[in-house]
Amino acid sequence: MAGCGDSKETGSTTSPSQTPSATATTPPPPSTSTPTTPSSSAPSTSAPTQTAAGPNWNALAGSLKGRLYLPSTSGYAAAHQLFNPRWDSVRPTAVVKAAGPADVQHAINFARTNKLVLVPKSGGHSYVGASTIANGLQLDVGGLKTMSYANGVLTVGAGARLYDVHAFLDRYGRSLPTGTCPTVGVAGLTLGGGMGIHTRTYGLTCDRVVSMGVVTADGKAHTVSASAESDLFAALRGSGGGNLGVVTSFQFATIPATKLGFFRLTWPESQAAAVVRGWQKFAQSAPTTVWANLHVDAKSNGTLSIRVLGVSTTGDATAAAAQLESLVGAKASGRTLSVKSHMEAVKYLGGGTTSPRQGFLAGSDVLKGPMDAATITGLLGAVKAAARAGTPASAILDPLGGQAAKEPAGGSSWPWRSALAVIQWYSSAQGTSAQTFISNGHKAVRPSSAGGYVNYVESGRAVSSYYGASAAKLQAAKKKYDPGNFFHTPYTLS
Numbered sequence: 090m091a092g093c094g095d096s097k098e099t100g101s102t103t104s105p106s107q108t109p110s111a112t113a114t115t116p117p118p119p120s121t122s123t124p125t126t127p128s129s130s131a132p133s134t135s136a137p138t139q140t141a142a143g144p145n146w147n148a149l150a151g152s153l154k155g156r157l158y159l160p161s162t163s164g165y166a167a168a169h170q171l172f173n174p175r176w177d178s179v180r181p182t183a184v185v186k187a188a189g190p191a192d193v194q195h196a197i198n199f200a201r202t203n204k205l206v207l208v209p210k211s212g213g214h215s216y217v218g219a220s221t222i223a224n225g226l227q228l229d230v231g232g233l234k235t236m237s238y239a240n241g242v243l244t245v246g247a248g249a250r251l252y253d254v255h256a257f258l259d260r261y262g263r264s265l266p267t268g269t270c271p272t273v274g275v276a277g278l279t280l281g282g283g284m285g286i287h288t289r290t291y292g293l294t295c296d297r298v299v300s301m302g303v304v305t306a307d308g309k310a311h312t313v314s315a316s317a318e319s320d321l322f323a324a325l326r327g328s329g330g331g332n333l334g335v336v337t338s339f340q341f342a343t344i345p346a347t348k349l350g351f352f353r354l355t356w357p358e359s360q361a362a363a364v365v366r367g368w369q370k371f372a373q374s375a376p377t378t379v380w381a382n383l384h385v386d387a388k389s390n391g392t393l394s395i396r397v398l399g400v401s402t403t404g405d406a407t408a409a410a411a412q413l414e415s416l417v418g419a420k421a422s423g424r425t426l427s428v429k430s431h432m433e434a435v436k437y438l439g440g441g442t443t444s445p446r447q448g449f450l451a452g453s454d455v456l457k458g459p460m461d462a463a464t465i466t467g468l469l470g471a472v473k474a475a476a477r478a479g480t481p482a483s484a485i486l487d488p489l490g491g492q493a494a495k496e497p498a499g500g501s502s503w504p505w506r507s508a509l510a511v512i513q514w515y516s517s518a519q520g521t522s523a524q525t526f527i528s529n530g531h532k533a534v535r536p537s538s539a540g541g542y543v544n545y546v547e548s549g550r551a552v553s554s555y556y557g558a559s560a561a562k563l564q565a566a567k568k569k570y571d572p573g574n575f576f577h578t579p580y581t582l583s
Contacts, residue, residue: 144203146183152195155188155232169227171210172272175448175519176218181227188232190302190310190337197335198308200226201575208578209335211248212274216451217548219331219580220277230276233337238263242299243341247276252442255435264346264431266291269438276336281329281544282503284511286400286438289380289491291344295326296497302338306575310337315499324566327503329543329555332563332581333570346431350406351399352381354413355423358393361385361469362462367417368397368486369459372510374416377491378402379409385469385484387476393469396423404428450523451515453545454531454538455508456486467533468512474529480522484530485513502566504540504557511542546580556582 150157158168160180168184170177182205185196200207210220210229221227233246236257243258243265252271258264266287268278275294283294291297300314303325311334313322324333356364368383375381381399388394401409406426414420429437436442460468468484475482488510496506505511514530516523527547531538541547543555553560567574567582574583 144199144205149183149185149195149199152199153185153188153192155186155192158184158186168229169221170446171213171215171218171221172446173214173216173218173448174446176221179218179221179223181222182224184227184229186229186232190233190304193228193230193304193335193337194308194310196226196228197304197306197575200228201306201308206577207575209276209331210274211276211330212250212272212278214270214273214277215330215546216449217546217580219546219578222578228335230335230337231274238343241343243343244338245275245341246338247274247336249275251275251278252435252439255432256442258343259346259432259435261343262346263343265294265297265341265343267294269435271435271439271441271443275339277330278544279339280325280327280336282327282542283544284487284489284493284542286349286380286434287344287402288493289375289377289488290402292492292495292497293327293501293503294341295501295503296492297341297343298322298326299340299342301325301336301340303334303336305334306571306573319499320566321570323500324502324563326497326499326501327543327559328563328566328582329546329580331576331578333566333576347402348404348431349429349434350401350404350409351425351427351429351434351437352401352406352410352413353396353398353423353425354410354421355394355396356417356419357422358395360417360419361393361395362465363419364395364397364417365460365465365468365486366462367413369509370416371413372488372490373459375409375412375488379406380488381409381413382488383486385472385486387472387480387482389476389479389481391477391479393473393476400434447517448519449515449517450519450527451513451545452527452531452547452550453514453542454512454534455505455540455542456510456512456534456537457507457539458509458537460534460537464534464537468530471526471529471533475516475522475526478522478525480526481517482523482526483513483515485515487511487513502556502559502563504555504559505542508539511545513542513545548579552580552582 158165187193206225208222231248234249236245250272268285279294304310379401381397384396386394489508494506514527540554
């Protein structure tokens, strides 16, 4: 099973994969494992002096416990790579691979003093390559990946990858509601929301955050929570990465790592509209213990593949599969039921423990409610047109609702609590044909679209379309914590 990008958050049997995984951290014994709260006492926030000759890179390198890469440095080419090879040609002025929060502070101070644009990178799966930048400083927090667990709480560095997080927690019989791609960084996923198979049962990844360590534009370190700088805490839960600061660590309230029941149903193309209608009803009426996403895929022979992958957190998916078939009004032509342990499910949904780098083009629409017949016809037509053109393309519909519809204690900035689902438009092609497919998809569902999902950000779209009613709250946080707009790219708040 493949799944990924910052992309296949909810991946399962979808298209692409991801990047190399970080080394798993060996857990401390349960009796001695204690969560460590990120320290707010950081190094001096005074910035380095800019010389007349330009940035003093030697001074920055000397201040770091991690590494500084310049274009002339051995290893630079690999250091600035993202998951999607299409961004390899983007050459940052320098790359800082941070070894700890102090390095993050030094990098931010240096960039501010030398008037360099700085972009943070965790897993590097941004759809638009937002974690690299030409003529600026890339700050890689991938080295911040230590983990500890105690009393139901995971403390984890911002650079940890999802497979490693799940493998670590599994030793304690615990898990987190996350996406499925094994090499996505925990920071990018969480800050943008974080959807996955547990979304309806336990909410978004960001909903499970208890506290965060974050360095703001002034170089100061903060520990934020529902009771400490609660406005920044709420704003960071769902606003996307690179907007308000660089998060260095998280504390999460974990969930039980239970056995999961799976069902996989397929129908012929002739039943496509009925499946979409039935799936929408299912997304509204299924128990919160059930999640199922719908895939409409373009096949190379010009036809459509229609399939649903479902999960029940009760461990038995039999009733859920039958309910969906009933709502569709037609038995599936292909039907598979299975039960998997926590780690079996993680590997199945992620296509293994790691993924190779892969190119793709993608976008999204948030469905504010069920699509009518004409809109369903338009969605299917957009994928069918891609199939006939020989363009690899998928419309992947992930359900919301359940616990994800409830605002978590401490608040959040994720704006789509009342939405039905998120559609991801995905193509492993990257040229004009792929962009045409995505544009056709947007046009087809426009009557039902509330906006886009910030973890599936795309070029040429208004940033405000990702934030809905949360935009004003986020602008207020931006003005307070980054009044000089230090963190700025075409994809960030201004």
